[in-house]
Amino acid sequence: MRLYAEALDRYVDVPDEPSRIVSLAPAITETLFILGLGDRIAGVSLYCNKPREAREKPRVGSYWKVMYSRLEPLNPDLILVTTGAQLKVLRELVEKGYTVYPISLPVTVNGILEYIVKVGMAVNKFKEARRLAWGLEAELTKLRGALDGVKLYYEIDLGGPVAPAAYTYIVDALEYLGVETPFSNTRDTWLVNPDVRSVIEFNPDVVVFEAPYGVEDLLGYAMRRLEERGLGELDAVKSGRLVVLEPDSLAHYGPSFFRTLGDLTARVKSVLNI
Numbered sequence: 001m002r003l004y005a006e007a008l009d010r011y012v013d014v015p016d017e018p019s020r021i022v023s024l025a026p027a028i029t030e031t032l033f034i035l036g037l038g039d040r041i042a043g044v045s046l047y048c049n050k051p052r053e054a055r056e057k058p059r060v061g062s063y064w065k066v067m068y069s070r071l072e073p074l075n076p077d078l079i080l081v082t083t084g085a086q087l088k089v090l091r092e093l094v095e096k097g098y099t100v101y102p103i104s105l106p107v108t109v110n111g112i113l114e115y116i117v118k119v120g121m122a123v124n125k126f127k128e129a130r131r132l133a134w135g136l137e138a139e140l141t142k143l144r145g146a147l148d149g150v151k152l153y154y155e156i157d158l159g160g161p162v163a164p165a166a167y168t169y170i171v172d173a174l175e176y177l178g179v180e181t182p183f184s185n186t187r188d189t190w191l192v193n194p195d196v197r198s199v200i201e202f203n204p205d206v207v208v209f210e211a212p213y214g215v216e217d218l219l220g221y222a223m224r225r226l227e228e229r230g231l232g233e234l235d236a237v238k239s240g241r242l243v244v245l246e247p248d249s250l251a252h253y254g255p256s257f258f259r260t261l262g263d264l265t266a267r268v269k270s271v272l273n274i
Helices: 026-034 052-056 068-074 084-095 109-122 126-141 169-176 196-202 218-228 257-272
Strands: 002-005 010-013 021-023 041-044 078-082 100-103 152-157 161-164 190-192 206-210 242-245
Touching: 002 100, 021 026, 026 041, 026 052, 026 078, 026 109, 026 126, 041 068, 078 084, 078 109, 084 100, 100 109, 109 126, 109 169, 109 257, 126 257, 152 169, 169 257, 206 218, 206 257, 218 242, 242 257
Parallel strands: 021 041, 021 078, 078 100, 152 206, 206 242
Antiparallel strands: 002 010, 152 161, 161 190
């Protein structure tokens, strides 16, 4: 089967029924499991932790680097990667002769649904992937405008503070809920060390903080990190209108993103009493 890959600007010959799949992107890995292909997954990245069964698969590298001593013995017949930061890995794998299919990063919430379908196309499960996407779309529709008028600041700790700007699926999803964010009009993707003054001037109704892996006291950690940068003075933080997410929650753009979005909506309504 030949599939066109925009990142490579050419067609890729992928197996009709791949049996030794390596996934180097968490969202792809989760999608493969939900499509019933867990037994065909030969290896994953260090960050592939959804579903829980993914943690039992051999780890062949990080998001940015492949450990070829672990990859080669697996003899994969298809490697799935995403684009963006993984373009370097994509080029390396292609140069080494592996069959690699890249799936473009989503920049909207509907792009996540398309991403799921593209994964299905790559592994000959496109009908199952479409049905999965339709079901998730139906759940998303129920959330339209659920947080209309809420001012929200979302930050993720990736070794340092990072916030989403206009060209991200997170801001797109939050605006779908009716939420306003401080960087909704910033024509960028992810902002490293986002401007504190802009956040303070924005004065959000609620702050959402996504913690990194390895943290036990999520709330305590979030408070320390926010206070270190002066964000502890926000009315939302001082009043307890803070929602702390576990690692790989809203930042994860696999199928579980939609469940996370629903859970977040409920938690925001709870802290705001709406």
